[in-house]
Amino acid sequence: MKMRCVVTTGPKKIEIREVERPKPGYNQVLVQVGACNICTWEQRVYAGEYPYMYPFNGGHEAAGRIVEIGENVIPEAYPIGAKVAVKTFDACGCCYYCRHGAPNLCTHKLRRSASNTPYEGIKNLGGFSEYICxxxxxxxxxxxxVPIHRGIFAEPLACVVNSINVGKPELGEDVVVIGGGIMGMLHVQLAKLRGCRVIMSEPDEKRRNLAKEFGADILINPLEVDPVEEVKKITDGRGADVVFNTTAIPAVGQQAVNMVGKLGRVIMYSSQHPDAPIQVSPNWLHSSQAVVTGTVSPSVLSFEQSVNLLNKNLVETDKLFYGSFPIEKAQEAFETAIRPDTYRCAIDFADLD
Ligand SMILES: [Zn+2]
Ligand SMILES: [Zn+2]
Structure with missing residues (x-):
C-alpha cells in the first residue's frame, strides 16, 4: 500500500511523494497521522540551513490514531483507534547518557528516529506523512x-517541561522568561503553574501582551530599558532566581547570565545562532553558587508530564496555534511557518478528531 509524504528536496522546495506505507515491526505500532506541526528545525532545513539533509521528510510534532500493531505488541495496551501523540526522536537506551537517565542526550539520537525506516532514500523523522511507524x-x-491540534503540542511542551524540571522554579520565586515566542509562552505558563512571579522580556508589543494573557506579571521592553538593570530593580537588587533564555541571540545570553542572582539558575533553552561565546566570571560563580546550564529536547519523564498537562487541560495551546494546511498546500504551510509573525503552523493529513 502507498502513502503520501511531504519531502523537502532543496531550499524552499517541497514535493509530495508517494512511498510504500511502512509496516509496524516488532514492538511497533502504525499511527495514522492527523496533523503535524512545523517546528524550527524543519523550518531551518526548508530555508536551506542544512543542505546535507535533502531529501528530507521532517515532522516530529505529530498526533494521530493507532491503526495497526506489530509483533509482540499487546492489543489491549495499544488498542486500534487510540488517539496518541508520538515521540519520534528515539534514544538507543544503551549509551553512556541513556544509562545515566538522559536519553535526550543520547549519543545516537540524531541518527535515529523512532520510525527508523528511511523511505526510499529520503531521510525521515516521519511526522509529515500519512502514516508513521x-x-x-x-x-x-x-x-x-483533546483535539489533534492540541495533541501536536505534546513535543514542544515536553521540551519546555524538561527546561522547567532543570531550572526548578519554586513557589514565590522570580522567573525571567526572555523571548515571547511559542517556547517563551509555554515557559510563562509553566512558571505560573509553579507559583512564581514571571517577568517577560520581549521587544514586540503584541507578544508582550500575549505573555500577559498567559499570566506574566511584569513585562519588559528590552529596547526601551536595560533588561538587566530592570530585573535587578524589580528584585530589590538581588537578580532573578531563574532565567530562561528562549532566544537564539548571543548578546541576550549574556544578559541572561547578568540578570540572575545568588543561588540562581540560568537555562539556555534555545540553540544559539551564531554560537558566539559569552562571558561568565569564575569568581562570580564561586561566590554566587549560581548555575548556568541548558536543556535540549524532551526527556521521557517530561514527555509524559507534557501529555498529562494537555490531557488535564492545564496548559493553553490554542493561542499558540496559527492554523493548519492540507497536505496539498504543504509549501504554503512552510511559507507561513517561517514568517516571524506566526506561531505554530501544522500540516493536516486526516481529520481524526
Ligand atoms: Zn519540535
Ligand atoms: Zn543512547
Whole structure:
C-alpha cells in the first residue's frame, strides 16, 4: 500500500511523494497521522540551513490514531483507534547518557528516529506523512477530548517541561522568561503553574501582551530599558532566581547570565545562532553558587508530564496555534511557518478528531 509524504528536496522546495506505507515491526505500532506541526528545525532545513539533509521528510510534532500493531505488541495496551501523540526522536537506551537517565542526550539520537525506516532514500523523522511507524516507547495516549491540534503540542511542551524540571522554579520565586515566542509562552505558563512571579522580556508589543494573557506579571521592553538593570530593580537588587533564555541571540545570553542572582539558575533553552561565546566570571560563580546550564529536547519523564498537562487541560495551546494546511498546500504551510509573525503552523493529513 502507498502513502503520501511531504519531502523537502532543496531550499524552499517541497514535493509530495508517494512511498510504500511502512509496516509496524516488532514492538511497533502504525499511527495514522492527523496533523503535524512545523517546528524550527524543519523550518531551518526548508530555508536551506542544512543542505546535507535533502531529501528530507521532517515532522516530529505529530498526533494521530493507532491503526495497526506489530509483533509482540499487546492489543489491549495499544488498542486500534487510540488517539496518541508520538515521540519520534528515539534514544538507543544503551549509551553512556541513556544509562545515566538522559536519553535526550543520547549519543545516537540524531541518527535515529523512532520510525527508523528511511523511505526510499529520503531521510525521515516521519511526522509529515500519512502514516508513521513508532516503537511503543514513543507512544503517549491522548484523551478523546483533546483535539489533534492540541495533541501536536505534546513535543514542544515536553521540551519546555524538561527546561522547567532543570531550572526548578519554586513557589514565590522570580522567573525571567526572555523571548515571547511559542517556547517563551509555554515557559510563562509553566512558571505560573509553579507559583512564581514571571517577568517577560520581549521587544514586540503584541507578544508582550500575549505573555500577559498567559499570566506574566511584569513585562519588559528590552529596547526601551536595560533588561538587566530592570530585573535587578524589580528584585530589590538581588537578580532573578531563574532565567530562561528562549532566544537564539548571543548578546541576550549574556544578559541572561547578568540578570540572575545568588543561588540562581540560568537555562539556555534555545540553540544559539551564531554560537558566539559569552562571558561568565569564575569568581562570580564561586561566590554566587549560581548555575548556568541548558536543556535540549524532551526527556521521557517530561514527555509524559507534557501529555498529562494537555490531557488535564492545564496548559493553553490554542493561542499558540496559527492554523493548519492540507497536505496539498504543504509549501504554503512552510511559507507561513517561517514568517516571524506566526506561531505554530501544522500540516493536516486526516481529520481524526
Ligand atoms: Zn519540535
Ligand atoms: Zn543512547
Amino acid at each position: 513508532i516503537d511503543i516507547a514513543g507512544i503517549y495516549f491522548l484523551k478523546e477530548d
